[in-house]
Amino acid sequence: MKVLLINPNRFQSPPVPPIGIEYVASSLEEKGHETAILDLCFSGEVIGAVDKGIDAFRPDIVGITVRNIDTVLFHTNEFFLDDIRAVIGHIKNTHRLSVIVGGAGIATFPEGICEYLDADYTVSGPGEYVVHEVLRHFENGMEKKKVFHGRYPAAVPCRRRPFDLSYAEYCRNGGVIGFETHKGCSSSCIYCLEASSGVAFKEPADVIGEIKTFVDAGFNHFHLCDSEFNESLEYAVDFCVALKKTGIDIKWAVYMKPSNFNAKLFRLMKETGVYLVTVTVDSWKKCPMYWVDVQKFLFGAKSCGLKVAVDFLTGFPYEKESEIFEYLDILRRPLPDSVGVNTYIRLYKSLQITDIVTGDSALHAHLINEHKDPAFIKPVFYNQIPSDRLKDMLRDDPLFRIEGIEQSVNYGRI
Numbered sequence: 001m002k003v004l005l006i007n008p009n010r011f012q013s014p015p016v017p018p019i020g021i022e023y024v025a026s027s028l029e030e031k032g033h034e035t036a037i038l039d040l041c042f043s044g045e046v047i048g049a050v051d052k053g054i055d056a057f058r059p060d061i062v063g064i065t066v067r068n069i070d071t072v073l074f075h076t077n078e079f080f081l082d083d084i085r086a087v088i089g090h091i092k093n094t095h096r097l098s099v100i101v102g103g104a105g106i107a108t109f110p111e112g113i114c115e116y117l118d119a120d121y122t123v124s125g126p127g128e129y130v131v132h133e134v135l136r137h138f139e140n141g142m143e144k145k146k147v148f149h150g151r152y153p154a155a156v157p158c159r160r161r162p163f164d165l166s167y168a169e170y171c172r173n174g175g176v177i178g179f180e181t182h183k184g185c186s187s188s189c190i191y192c193l194e195a196s197s198g199v200a201f202k203e204p205a206d207v208i209g210e211i212k213t214f215v216d217a218g219f220n221h222f223h224l225c226d227s228e229f230n231e232s233l234e235y236a237v238d239f240c241v242a243l244k245k246t247g248i249d250i251k252w253a254v255y256m257k258p259s260n261f262n263a264k265l266f267r268l269m270k271e272t273g274v275y276l277v278t279v280t281v282d283s284w285k286k287c288p289m290y291w292v293d294v295q296k297f298l299f300g301a302k303s304c305g306l307k308v309a310v311d312f313l314t315g316f317p318y319e320k321e322s323e324i325f326e327y328l329d330i331l332r333r334p335l336p337d338s339v340g341v342n343t344y345i346r347l348y349k350s351l352q353i354t355d356i357v358t359g360d361s362a363l364h365a366h367l368i369n370e371h372k373d374p375a376f377i378k379p380v381f382y383n384q385i386p387s388d389r390l391k392d393m394l395r396d397d398p399l400f401r402i403e404g405i406e407q408s409v410n411y412g413r414i
């Protein structure tokens with residue numbers, strides 16, 4: 001079967017290469033399908049580019065990746081689904097083709113997104129394996145409007161077909177090359193779509209082989225796409241040891257959580273070219289040991305020469321301002337390179353925080369835009385500390401930044 005995979009994500013601050021569809025393309029080709037990737041990221045005329053791509057390749061079916069349904073942040077929020085719906089409508093109505101949608105954004109509410117986009121098939125979770133089931137379903141003319149759930153196999157073989165994307169153009173426009181060492185996260189943060197998902201690691205040798213392919217092509221700047229690099233301390237150390245042995249010269253940035261770390265890991269990260277760690281911290285019902293770990297993490301990473309940015313989400317239901325002042329002081333002490341503070345919590349249908357807020361009428365006064373979409377597909381936020389108040393609380397300390405006021409990313413700023 002011929003499958004055209006389209007990336008409709010045209011967000012440019014920064015542009016992010018859609019590595020998920022490269023894995024899906026490889027998986028399809030291994031099973032004998034023919035694939036092509038149409039990347040609309042830098043396209044001036046989207047519908048014209050879609051027509052051209054379809055006319056040239058003549059696919060049997062089209063797959064579309066939805067990285068995010070919106071930018072998640074409140075102040076500069078952009079909602080993406082209406083543009084994607086227009087592309088899907090055009091493909092279905094003009095070219096009479098069926099459309100599969102997948103990608104990270106689907107997990108927000110798979111059935112609702114399928115409906116909103118009027119897609120024929122929807123994949124929630126990793127698509128590499130389940131895409132074959134979708135194609136069988138399509139070939140046999142079985143029911144449409146169906147949601148398929150991607151699997152996390154025990155050992156994820158590392159397959160990727162790079163270079164259909166114009167990586168040089170991504171890099172010229174402030175993007176960096178992504179790679180992943182595993183899928184999923186075992187933590188259970190109530191505001192996160194990755195929470196309590198299955199976890200599957202890739203063989204370090206396979207991941208390093210992938211990195212080398214890019215290095216051989218002249219690229220040396222990477223950002224890890226894992227939700228958090230240190231899902232397993234043992235794996236993270238083994239990966240860095242294997243990477244160090246190769247002697248390849250790269251610089252890379254990672255996301256981490258304030259658990260599963262030690263000095264050895266930070267040292268190895270520094271030795272293998274990590275230049276920036278963004279650590280995710282939140283204030284939802286923590287035991288005091290959490291804050292001890294946060295401080296140890298920041299001191300440990302800094303003392304190994306790593307730059308550290310903190311993404312701090314706070315202002316949760318039932319929190320008092322006095323507690324938030326305490327957390328800000330804790331974050332101040334180890335002197336990270338920057339702390340981005342976000343008090344606007346994006347609510348999605350599938351999140352625990354959404355159930356907490358909707359289940360307590362005393363919290364409803366802090367909802368923003370909920371009347372516009374009870375399905376939470378259009379942006380709805382919970383906020384009890386508006387930006388003006390947060391600005392006062394931060395007392396002009398240059399360490400802190402109110403998240404989302406400017407469109408920038410940690411690796412571009414620090």
Ligand code: SF4
Nearest residue numbers: 185187189192195227
């Ligand atoms: S640790 Fe990070 S990725 Fe994991 S659930 Fe929490 S916020 Fe999400």
